[in-house]
Amino acid sequence: MSEILKGIWRYQQVSRVELVDQIGLTSGTITNLTHELIQLGILRENEAISGNVGRRRVMLGFDPRFYRIIGLDIGRSSFEIVVMDLNGTILQSIERDMNGLQGPDAYFEVITPLVAGVKSDIEAAGYKILGLGAGVPGPIDYDSGTLLAPPNFPGWSNYPLQKMLEDQFGLVTLIDDDARTSAMAERWYGLGKNVNNLVSVTLGMGIGGGVVTEGKIVRGTNGLCGQVGHMTIVLDGKMCGCGNRGCWETVGSIPGILGRWSGGSTIEELQGAIKRREPEALRCLEDTLGFMEAALVNIQNLYDPELILLGGRLYPLLSDYLVQVKPRVQSRLYAFAKDRLRIEPSTFGNSQSAVGAAALLFGFLLAEPVRLLSLREK
Ligand SMILES: [Zn+2]
Structure with missing residues (x-):
């Protein structure tokens, strides 16, 4: 089947x-x-x-007429819920600003009524729910469905998220690292449909990555495969939440970029300063692109993908400069491989992780339809 x-x-x-x-x-x-x-x-x-x-x-x-999948993106500063059918169409999307909410209790107070409401609306309209997926800041212990020690996400260490979601909503539940759900969104519903090897990079408050090799998502021994944000970019750089120094994330994420610029405190302000051609802002941008260039070369040499997808909240800032970055990356790759590299924006914009969370269930359906449907009945 x-x-x-x-x-x-x-x-x-x-x-x-x-x-x-x-x-x-x-x-x-x-x-x-x-x-x-x-x-x-x-x-x-x-x-x-x-x-x-x-x-x-x-x-x-x-058949889009019977089953619905619910996807959640449990983010550090935002929450999103999407409802999808089996054709991968987004039927509904709700977002909430979660800034200032500390820890799972406060978080669930906001999301429980939202998810419960969406669930009962779906059921009242006569549809069945195949299951619920959630993307969260990793790393994750996959056997127990527990969050390990997500950096910059206080209160969530060792939180048994998968079980809590299952108990709350009574649905078949899968969770994964939000960067990896983003890769799943591409694999099942986006550009990855016809591409067997891809790396999806999410640039935002952190930098995450998901690797699809030979059509399969790769996790590695500790679930850390594809954590491209933690490649060392500055040898003696700043301490990172992961324990290493000078990770790409420490200089290339939103806080990493703003930490290298003294002219303001938001990405929008930085964007304005770049437009006004303020020297410090231009230097900050040039360094940011240099770090990205090195990171993309490393990604290409390590994973040899056909396609690198870039997304996340930082993407709109960086997209204007990709035209410059791409030839610089290409000039540092094997000559025979450089023209084959494709760098594209991710397909679903800010909904990437939530769509990918729903895609976890779709992937389960494709792999083990009978088992998924029997789990649903329990
Ligand atoms: Zn790190």
């Missing part, structure tokens, strides 16, 4: 005959399995007129 769902995800609309060609199962087996998936409300048949002969063909696609 997983192979069938993946085939349909890749091509969106596929006929049974095409599935037989792609997957190599007999047409009888394909017919039985797709029948079952249609009964379950996962797939539906759509009629399409095929090619120049004008013959009618029955195409299979995901």
